[in-house]
Amino acid sequence: MQPDRLSLTLSAIADPTRRAILMRLMDGEASVKELAAPFEMSIPAICKHLKVLEGAGLISRGRNAQLRPCRLEAQPLRDAVGWIEEFSRFWDTSLNRLDGLLERLQSADPMAKKN
Amino acid sequence: MQPDRLSLTLSAIADPTRRAILMRLMDGEASVKELAAPFEMSIPAICKHLKVLEGAGLISRGRNAQLRPCRLEAQPLRDAVGWIEEFSRFWDTSLNRLDGLLERLQSADPMAKKN
DNA sequence: GCTGTATCTAACCAATCAGTTAGCTAACCG
DNA sequence: CGGTTAGCTAACTGATTGGTTAGATACAGC
Secondary structure (H helix, E strand, O other), rough: OOOOHHHHHHHHHHHHHHHHHHHOOOOOOOOHHHHHOOOOOOOOOOHHHHHHHHHHOEEEEEEEEOOOEEOOOOOHHHHHHHHHHHHHHHHHHHHHHHHHOHHHOOOOOOOOOOO | OOOHHHHHHHHHHHOOOHHHHHHHHHOOOOOHHHHHHOOOOHHHHHHHHHHHHHHHOOEOOOEEEEEEEEEOOOOOOOHHHHHHHHHHHHHHHHHHHHHHHHHHHHHHOOOOOEE
């Protein structure tokens, strides 16, 4: 079964290495070597992660001499946020109303409560 | 490497079958058999998916005679939403501005653009 | 206790994943 | 030109995933 776009996005960001790469890219474009530097794994391993991110549309790649700089692409993650948000909004309104979680969500401290 | 909680949550919801199960559970508790009904796969396969969801803390299980009803748990997903939202919020506010800036820098001075 | 229903475990299998090393291509620089 | 650097592909490996079937377990009702 070829996976749908949402599954692709979510499994791409399910990996901590790939999330770290994305966060690094929030600081701006970076080359493969720069992206690989903080990790202990080999360059080809990073290449594979980049390929996954690119396949999910989360990054795009340029060309600059022998560099292939990576940059963030926002849309797929925005879609994922849409799905999850809708999901959790439903939860907070109908399911967990009993233990009063709603306000806490609205006031932006997602770690504050335990069930 | 034992995966962190966020990775656990995200990879749990990266599977379309598991997302469908979660959405079904928005209608209320359900037994394993009920959850398995819409799918073409075997009951043990569903059990495994449920185990993944339970391991990620996304569902919890009760006991009612020979039934082990499943119900949603909100917290882990809320954490995930928090992470992704923060991420995409950054994108929506600063990345788009940064975009144009980077492009301009790149075309003006091809090696000087890392933050 | 016996039977049927619901669920889980065990063992297995094929496919995918995440990493490696080795070797290749392409671009820059002397 | 030759050497260096950046990045990629290929081939391999071990671990994980997602499914199967067969059999075990727990409980309800008769």
